[in-house]
Amino acid sequence: MPQPIDVGSILGGRYKVTGRILASAENDVILDGLDQVLNRPVSILVAAVENSQHLMQSAREVATGGRVSNVSILDLGVQDEATYLIASRTSPAELLDLVVPTEPAEEVYQEPFFTDTLGTEIFGTSRDPAPVDGPYVYEDNSPLTPGEPQPAVSKKSPPATAPATAAVPAKKISPAAAVVPPLAAQTAAAPKVTLWEQDDYGPLEEDGPETAARPAGTFPAELRGNDIDDSYEDDELDDDDVSNAPRTGGRWLTGALFTVLLIGALVFAVQHIGTLFGDTDNQAADTTTSAEAAPSDAEQTPSAPAAPAPVAPVIAGITDITAYAPGVQNYGEAYFPRLQDAFDGNKATYWPTVEYSGADFAGLNTGINLVVELAAESDISSVTINQLTGSGGQFNILTNSTPGLEGATKIGSGSFSAPDFTFTAPPGVKAKYVIISFTELPRLQPFVTYPYGLKITEISIK
Structure with a gap:
């Protein structure tokens, strides 16, 4: 059946049909158009009468995110009993997909109302078909143990009197063992830590007055190796330390030389300072005369013209x-x-x-x-x-x-x-x-x- 919307038609007061692209076997037509308000090209899909409901449903699903599509829908309307859809420039295949209805969603299984609590099948028994009233019921009306008989609750009152202490059976004690009260056992127990006396550490120093006065940096006699000469005396170490000590005589010599050089420099400066000032005045006079006699380079060489800046086109x-x-x-x-x-x-x-x-x-x-x-x-x-x-x-x-x-x-x-x-x-x-x-x-x-x-x-x- 021919569509009432064709080239030259105005849809929605702003979209002008400018060309015909193709028509499907079910008489769905793809048109080319122009948005006269924004002056931009658009694509137009005019659905057949039997596909109008499918097109409207697909447009709603795309708008709400329920259907994935690359089509950017701009407008949807009905004119001359024909449903049309305005979209940004899109391929005809993607537009024709919108007239194909989506498959109905599978029915979602609804769990029974009482399965929001812990099922009894976890404990080895099958689930009851429905809750059974019992003496213990939660606030959600699900029994503690559905379908199971509750034990009888004894209502006997406790005896009026109770023995002060319970009888403790006698315990056989062997003769290798003795009964000690707890407090006495703690008192009689030996301490776990024993302080060492000074004698326990052994001698700290070698016997004799020479060992006690041993200078730092020398090994004890018992730690010296066999390859060390025992005749090496501590006095020799002291002599070496004295010979290796820094000497201060060189510093005095250096200071004296520096003082002599400084005095000589001052004498030289005093003798020649007058000559330096006199030469400076003569050199200044010669420079002024030369400058007046010779023309400057700036007067002889003309300055080169600067390159013009580039002009950006507007x-x-x-x-x-x-x-x-x-x-x-x-x-x-x-x-x-x-x-x-x-x-x-x-x-x-x-x-x-x-x-x-x-x-x-x-x-x-x-x-x-x-x-x-x-x-x-x-x-x-x-x-x-x-x-x-x-x-x-x-x-x-x-x-x-x-x-x-x-x-x-x-x-x-x-x-x-x-x-x-x-x-x-x-x-x-x-x-x-x-x-x-x-x-x-x-x-x-x-x-x-x-x-x-x-x-x-x-x-x-x-």
Whole structure:
């Protein structure tokens, strides 16, 4: 059954249908559209009547996160009894997935109400089908031991009197053993730690007066090895220590020499200080005379002019100077106000051209020429062109001092193989106007009427 929504329709007061992409076997239609408020391309899915409920259900699930989808839904509505969905640019396969209903979720098993407590099967018995009332019941109405008979509770009162002490059976004691009261045992027990007397450590020093006066740094006689000569006396150690002691005689000698040198330097300075001042005055007079006689280097050598600072290009405006055929003149002029969208810094807006049936402008004109006016003559290093959905085509990049093709200098050319194209200019290029002359149109996908044209989103010059 044909859909009432087709090319040229306005959906929701803002979305214009600009092209037809495809139709499924169930009569679901994918359309190309334009958001006239935000001036951006969108994709439109118009569901068949039997799939309208599926589309609405899928849209709700995607919005609430219950269904995983790469489709970014912008709007959903009904027009002429047809349900449509507006989304950002999306592949047709992903859009058609939304009309396929999701499988119903499996029924979730609900546990019985009494299984929130500890089951009796843990203790080796099977679970009771339902709680059984008993004498001990928790607050959640589940019995302590469901289904099990409770033992009878004795209600006999305790006896009136009770013996003060309980009889303790006699314990046989062997004769190798004796009964000692606890306190007495602690008192009679020998201490666990015994203090050592000084004699227990042994002699600390060797016998004799010589050993007691042994200087530090010498080994005791019993620790000396067999290879050490016992005749080595402590007096020899003392002599060595004295011989190795630092000497102070050298310091006195050094100080005396330094004093003599200092006195000699002072005498020399006093004798020659007058001569130094007199020579200084003469040298100053000679220097002044030489400076007056000889011209300075600054007067002889002229200063070199400083290199001008590079001027960054700033786009002041873009003009379409294309010579359109009379049949398309009005259509071309209708897009002139949107030329400002080609340098506003926003890639969501674009400047379109008239659509042609062939890449050679269908024989209606020889090319499309855009003149980019700069605020001042600037140094140009690169030119970047951003466009929508176009591939192929051919264009030249020229510079000129006037806003026209006459006398312009070609600095490069290019073709569209991606949404963005950047041309690097040769060094030293300066210009007031940059001209982009399209000699062959790229192919658009999708398109409204004819497949060849331009959709320029941004032109930037650095």
